[in-house]
Amino acid sequence: MRKKYNESDIRNDYRRLTKLLIERGMTISTMESATSGQIASLITDTEGSSAVLKGAFVTYCNEAKIMQGVPAEILDKYTVYSKETAEAMAKACAKVYEANIGIGVTGTMGNVDPANPEASVPGQVYFAITLNGEAKSYYIELQPQPTRLAYKLAVAKEIYDSLMERLED
Incomplete structure (x- = not known):
């Protein structure tokens, strides 16, 4: 069964996330490759996001x-498309x-990466979340x-779900 990603729902999710982080006085940063800033953009769509x-x-x-700050050795050993690279990021x-x-x-969205053809498989995405110094990879x-935007939003939803699960622990 194909998973559906709804842009409006994803934008609402990030609005909730940003408000939650504001309430908790928590801060966030991103290093994005495949999503090229989409996560940061979704966070900043909510007023007051400069606090987080x-x-x-x-x-x-x-x-x-x-x-x-990503060690070159990580990229050399595991390739750019790996949990290890996402965690280092x-x-x-x-x-x-x-x-x-x-x-x-x-990760790789719709096409094979010409700069890393042997390591990129369309649709494979790696991400990691550090929360107060504790990293977890996905x-x-x-x-x-x-579309490329649809890929970015799908990844954003997966990251949101994983982050919220950790914040609720």
Whole structure:
């Protein structure tokens, strides 16, 4: 059965998340590759988000990831498309911005990545969430989506669900 992602629902989810973080006095940062800033954008769609979003990186190429604190050895050993890379991304952005929550996301959306053809499989996405220094990694396989925005929103929903589960613990 194909999972459905509704843009309006996802935007409402992020509105709830941002308000929850404001209420709890928590901060968040992101290092995004596959979603190219979509998570940070969804967070900042809510008024008052400047109290929670400390900053965000869009690190579309490996060099950018390394410049922002992802160890080159991780990319060399595990490839850019791995849980290990997503976790290093989450840790690096949380550290740089001294945020309670760091989100790292990498993966392949609709097409094979010409810069990493042997490692990229369309629909495979890796993300990680650090919460107060404790990192957890995730892997998802997305069904083909009609647009790049639809892929980004689908990943955003999966990240939202995983983050909320951890915040409710």
